[in-house]
Amino acid sequence: MKRSLALAMLLALSLAPSARAADEADYKAAYAAAEAASKGAAGLRNQWTVTVSALAAAKKAADGGDFDRAVAAAKEAEALAQASIFQAKTEKEAWKAMEIR
Amino acid sequence: MKQRATILLGSAFVALAALAFAATRVVAADKVDPVADAKAFQNFFFQKFPDVKHEDFVNGPYSMNEDMKRQWQEKEEFPPYEFALDAGKEMFSTPFKNGKTYADCFPNGGIGIRQNYPYFDTKEGKVITLELALNRCREANGEAPYSYVKDEMASLTAYMAYTSRGKPMDIKIPDDPRALAAFENGKRYFYTRRGQMNFSCASCHVQSPGERIRAETLAPALGILNAMPIYRSEWSGMGTTSRRFVTCNSQTRAVPLEPQSDEYRDVEYFLSYVANGLPISGPGARP
Numbered sequence: 001m002k003r004s005l006a007l008a009m010l011l012a013l014s015l016a017p018s019a020r021a022a023d024e025a026d027y028k029a030a031y032a033a034a035e036a037a038s039k040g041a042a043g044l045r046n047q048w049t050v051t052v053s054a055l056a057a058a059k060k061a062a063d064g065g066d067f068d069r070a071v072a073a074a075k076e077a078e079a080l081a082q083a084s085i086f087q088a089k090t091e092k093e094a095w096k097a098m099e100i101r
Numbered sequence: 102m103k104q105r106a107t108i109l110l111g112s113a114f115v116a117l118a119a120l121a122f123a124a125t126r127v128v129a130a131d132k133v134d135p136v137a138d139a140k141a142f143q144n145f146f147f148q149k150f151p152d153v154k155h156e157d158f159v160n161g162p163y164s165m166n167e168d169m170k171r172q173w174q175e176k177e178e179f180p181p182y183e184f185a186l187d188a189g190k191e192m193f194s195t196p197f198k199n200g201k202t203y204a205d206c207f208p209n210g211g212i213g214i215r216q217n218y219p220y221f222d223t224k225e226g227k228v229i230t231l232e233l234a235l236n237r238c239r240e241a242n243g244e245a246p247y248s249y250v251k252d253e254m255a256s257l258t259a260y261m262a263y264t265s266r267g268k269p270m271d272i273k274i275p276d277d278p279r280a281l282a283a284f285e286n287g288k289r290y291f292y293t294r295r296g297q298m299n300f301s302c303a304s305c306h307v308q309s310p311g312e313r314i315r316a317e318t319l320a321p322a323l324g325i326l327n328a329m330p331i332y333r334s335e336w337s338g339m340g341t342t343s344r345r346f347v348t349c350n351s352q353t354r355a356v357p358l359e360p361q362s363d364e365y366r367d368v369e370y371f372l373s374y375v376a377n378g379l380p381i382s383g384p385g386a387r388p
Contacts, residue, residue: 042356045358045364046295046355047355047356048296048297048354048355048356049296049297049351049354049355049356050297050354052356080297083297084297087294087295087299088295091293091294091295094294095289095292095293095294095301096292098292098301098303098304098307098308099288099292100138100141100142100145100307101141
């Protein structure tokens with residue numbers, strides 16, 4: 001019983017931060033991280049259209065005061081940008097596997 | 102004891118010889134060899150599609166599908182690019198404000214030269230495409246450059262391609278390390294996966310020609326630029342080589358590069374070179 005109570009409290013504590021609504025500071029931090037990753041992808045000449053769209057969606061949501069949605073879109077943009085960076089770095093050598101020889 | 106030493110020495114010699122051979126192979130594999138690349142590229146398609154006549158590859162999806170080919174041949178009686186041809190011919194012969202014309206900018210007055218583009222300019226150290234040369238001609242004569250993806254450029258290149266119809270693509274790679282680097286860069290761009298869809302140019306046009314992607318039948322990469330520019334029903338209009346590259350990138354969810362960027366110029370150089378010997382068929386029409 002004691003153990004179950006402790007586990008339940010732990011679970012409640014772990015969920016507590018995600019239940020808090022995002023504010024402008026959260027959005028700014030998430031957007032800055034996404035923008036930095038996006039610039040990294042563009043620097044590798046491998047920007048994805050979906051990254052640009054997600055960044056735009058984040059800004060639009062923030063402009064409308066919906067910071068939960070803005071943070072979610074910014075995080076998506078960052079993940080997409082990181083994926084495109086990974087792709088560009090991997091393809092520096094991987095393209096050779098597709099070459100007709 | 103002596104026998105053991107001989108065996109060890111012999112083994113070491115064999116191992117060294119194997120290493121040396123492997124090292125030579127690595128160097129050979131990394132060496133840029135456009136002639137070997139073009140031969141391998143053409144053989145790949147000739148072997149993959151043994152029933153397609155070699156000169157037919159320049160007709161894109163129509164070389165892959167008999168029904169489509171018949172429809173296209175009927176459409177060619179009143180081709181949809183005809184208006185662009187007429188407009189291009191008129192534009193080509195209309196003097197600039199300074200009295201000169203496009204003919205003054207090109208060898209042979211610009212007639213029957215499409216098969217020589219793109220070429221590598223050894224002075225500039227870069228690839229010069231026909232679209233780029235046309236805009237440079239305009240600017241040199243005090244005219245504003247045309248958009249690389251719109252109708253005027255498509256009309257001009259349509260007319261110039263038409264005057265070269267049937268002539269074999271004849272792209273040269275001069276003995277210049279920068280030219281070889283441009284060819285290699287174009288090859289790398291062609292095979293590199295990009296965009297959220299993780300597609301390279303080769304994913305569609307090497308691995309899957311003749312197959313469908315949604316409603317479209319994919320064209321083989323071999324000779325794909327020989328038909329440029331093209332009228333596309335999907336676009337309800339004409340499109341340049343630049344437009345083709347830009348839309349291909351967008352379709353893979355990659356942000357397109359700027360038209361006539363080094364990468365696009367180099368991939369045009371690569372694709373044109375490996376199609377050497379195949380006839381110019383532009384302007385073309387595609388679904």
